Amino acid sequence: PQHDQTLFEERYLRYISPLGKGNFGSVELCRYDPLGDNTGELVAVKKLQSNKQSNLEDFQKEVNTLHVLHCDYIVKYKGVCYSMGRLSMSLVMEYLPYGSLIGYLEKNKDNINTRRMLLFASQICKGMEYLQSLRYVHRDLAARNILVASETLVKIADFGLTKVIPHNKDYYRVTQPGESPIFWYAPESITESRFSQKSDVWSFGVVLHEIFSYCDIKYNPKRLYMQEIGHNVLGTSISVHLANLLKGNWRLPQPSNCPPKVYPLMRQCWAHDFDERPYFSDLGNQIETMIQDERE
Ligand SMILES: C[C@H](Nc1nc(-c2c[nH]c3ncc(Cl)cc23)ncc1F)C(=O)NCC(F)(F)F
Numbered sequence: 001p002q003h004d005q006t007l008f009e010e011r012y013l014r015y016i017s018p019l020g021k022g023n024f025g026s027v028e029l030c031r032y033d034p035l036g037d038n039t040g041e042l043v044a045v046k047k048l049q050s051n052k053q054s055n056l057e058d059f060q061k062e063v064n065t066l067h068v069l070h071c072d073y074i075v076k077y078k079g080v081c082y083s084m085g086r087l088s089m090s091l092v093m094e095y096l097p098y099g100s101l102i103g104y105l106e107k108n109k110d111n112i113n114t115r116r117m118l119l120f121a122s123q124i125c126k127g128m129e130y131l132q133s134l135r136y137v138h139r140d141l142a143a144r145n146i147l148v149a150s151e152t153l154v155k156i157a158d159f160g161l162t163k164v165i166p167h168n169k170d171y172y173r174v175t176q177p178g179e180s181p182i183f184w185y186a187p188e189s190i191t192e193s194r195f196s197q198k199s200d201v202w203s204f205g206v207v208l209h210e211i212f213s214y215c216d217i218k219y220n221p222k223r224l225y226m227q228e229i230g231h232n233v234l235g236t237s238i239s240v241h242l243a244n245l246l247k248g249n250w251r252l253p254q255p256s257n258c259p260p261k262v263y264p265l266m267r268q269c270w271a272h273d274f275d276e277r278p279y280f281s282d283l284g285n286q287i288e289t290m291i292q293d294e295r296e
Contacts, residue, residue, distance in 0.1 A: 006079025073127030205269025
C-alpha cells in the first residue's frame with residue numbers, strides 16, 4: 001500500500017558522504033535538514049542505481065517489506081524520497097554510526113570479548129526470530145549485512161533479497177537466482193534454489209563463523225571454501241563443487257580462537273538435512289546460556 005509512507009523532501013536532503021555500494025545502487029550518508037541550520041538528523045539514503053522498471057519494482061517490494069518491520073534488532077526504515085517527479089525514488093533508513101559488522105570486528109578485534117560476540121549473535125537470532133514470525137526469509141544473512149548501532153547493539157539490514165513464504169508452503173523457490181552469495185547458502189538453496197527459515201539458519205551458522213573469525217579476510221568463508229575446492233576448477237560451476245563438498249560433509253573449520261562450545265552451534269546450523277537444523281529460538285536459548293556461563 002502506498003499510503004502513510006513518510007515522505008522526505010529531496011530539497012532538504014543534504015548529501016554528506018558515500019556509505020557503500022550494493023547490487024541495487026548505493027547508500028549515502030545525508031542530513032535531513034528542513035530548517036537549514038544543521039540541526040536535522042543524519043540518515044542513510046539508499047539510492048536506486050538505475051530507473052530500470054525491474055529495479056523500481058524490486059525497490060518498491062523492499063519498501064513494502066521494510067515498512068512493516070518494527071524490531072530493535074532490525075535497521076529502521078524511515079520513509080521514501082521521490083526525485084525527478086516520481087520517476088526515481090530513494091529509501092531513507094536510520095543511520096547506524098558504527099557501520100557494518102565486518103569493519104567493526106576487524107577494527108576492534110583486540111577489545112571485543114567472547115561475551116560481546118555472543119551478545120551480537122543472540123541479537124541477530126532475535127531479529128531473525130521476529131522476521132520469521134512474519135514468514136519472511138532474509139536470504140542474504142551475512143556479516144556484511146549486519147550493522148552496528150552501538151558497542152552493545154547490532155541490527156539486521158539489507159532486505160533486498162527478502163521473500164515472504166506463501167501460507168501454504170514452508171519454503172520459497174527462487175526462479176531467477178541473480179548474483180547469489182552461494183558461500184552463505186544452504187545445500188538445498190544451492191542445488192534447488194529452495195529458501196526457508198532453515199536455510200536462513202544455515203547462513204546464521206556462517207555469520208557465527210565470521211563473527212568468531214573477527215571477519216578476518218584470511219578466514220572469509222568464500223576463501224576457505226575456494227581453498228578446499230581448488231582455485232583451478234574449470235568447466236563445472238563452483239556451485240556444483242560446493243554442493244558436493246557439503247554433501248561429503250566437509251564444513252568450514254573451527255576458527256582459531258573460537259570458544260569450544262560455539263563451534264558445535266555452527267555445526268548444528270550446518271546439518272545437511274534442513275529438518276535437523278535448530279530453530280532461531282533454540283539457537284537464541286543456547287547462546288543466552290553461554291552468555292550466562294561467560295559471566296560467571
Ligand atoms: C550498501 C550499504 N553499504 C554500507 N553501508 C554502511 C552503513 C553504515 N551505517 C549505515 N547505516 C545504515 C545503512 Cl542502511 C547502511 C550503513 N557502511 C558500509 C557499507 F558498505 C549497505 O546498505 N550495506 C548493507 C548493510 F546496511 F546491511 F550494511
